[in-house]
Amino acid sequence: MDLLDWAGLAATTAGAALLYTLTGFGFAILAAPLFLLLVDPQQAIQLVIIISTALSFVALPGLWRAITPWLLLRLALGTLAGLPFGLIAFRYADPIVVRALVGATILGFAVLLEWRRRRPGGPVGAFAIRPVPEVATGAVSGIATALVGMAGPPVLIYLLLAGAPPRAVRATLLSFFALIYAATLASHAVTFGIPPQTWLSAGVLIPFAFLGGLAARPLGDRLGSDSFTILAILLLGVAGIYTLAAAIGLAVR
Numbered sequence: 001m002d003l004l005d006w007a008g009l010a011a012t013t014a015g016a017a018l019l020y021t022l023t024g025f026g027f028a029i030l031a032a033p034l035f036l037l038l039v040d041p042q043q044a045i046q047l048v049i050i051i052s053t054a055l056s057f058v059a060l061p062g063l064w065r066a067i068t069p070w071l072l073l074r075l076a077l078g079t080l081a082g083l084p085f086g087l088i089a090f091r092y093a094d095p096i097v098v099r100a101l102v103g104a105t106i107l108g109f110a111v112l113l114e115w116r117r118r119r120p121g122g123p124v125g126a127f128a129i130r131p132v133p134e135v136a137t138g139a140v141s142g143i144a145t146a147l148v149g150m151a152g153p154p155v156l157i158y159l160l161l162a163g164a165p166p167r168a169v170r171a172t173l174l175s176f177f178a179l180i181y182a183a184t185l186a187s188h189a190v191t192f193g194i195p196p197q198t199w200l201s202a203g204v205l206i207p208f209a210f211l212g213g214l215a216a217r218p219l220g221d222r223l224g225s226d227s228f229t230i231l232a233i234l235l236l237g238v239a240g241i242y243t244l245a246a247a248i249g250l251a252v253r
Helices: 002-024 027-038 041-059 059-067 069-094 095-118 131-148 152-161 168-190 198-220 227-250
Strands: none
Touching: 002 027, 002 041, 002 168, 002 198, 002 227, 027 041, 027 152, 027 227, 041 168, 041 198, 059 168, 069 168, 069 198, 095 227, 131 152, 131 168, 152 227, 168 227
């Protein structure tokens, strides 16, 4: 890679990390497409996984008290239960149809959330612990992770619909991703192997991720509930459009 490529990777990493720390969601959505333009696909995905893992553990310290342990546990258990079904579907389902359906669903929920935000009476009521929906949300997240590599949208959608405050949403998503990405990183290392060059590139880029994450932490604490919801809806909209575009791209090849 030349210096311009490194500059693009560094800027993308810092910007995606800032967004990720603000919302607890969105690093891969912003970073992965741009990384794919600059490095080969396997390295791009592994860089996203390594940097996301490191960033999750750096962004969490200021949010420990906002984590609800039992919520996190139920989401994680649901994800583990959903993963096998997602892997079976991944093996037999048409990937183009799956991506199109997932993209359309995420986009539909983004529209629904925006409608609920704008309707008289404002956002959904106070956040409450609901064990069965939480496990079900985790299961949907596990299926989505296996099918399209997106664990975040189901959890984010559930927390927004449940009326969780921004700080709780960020803490839950960041801790959830720390577990998911750490497990994914370990599985990649064992199954595919991670070349030394990828580790070296990640080591160069992680400080830029830390800078973006540190810059976002004070902003996140001051981000109002409505502003947070708008930003989250925009991210879901981008995720839905990107997934639909990927499906269309596969279909026309």
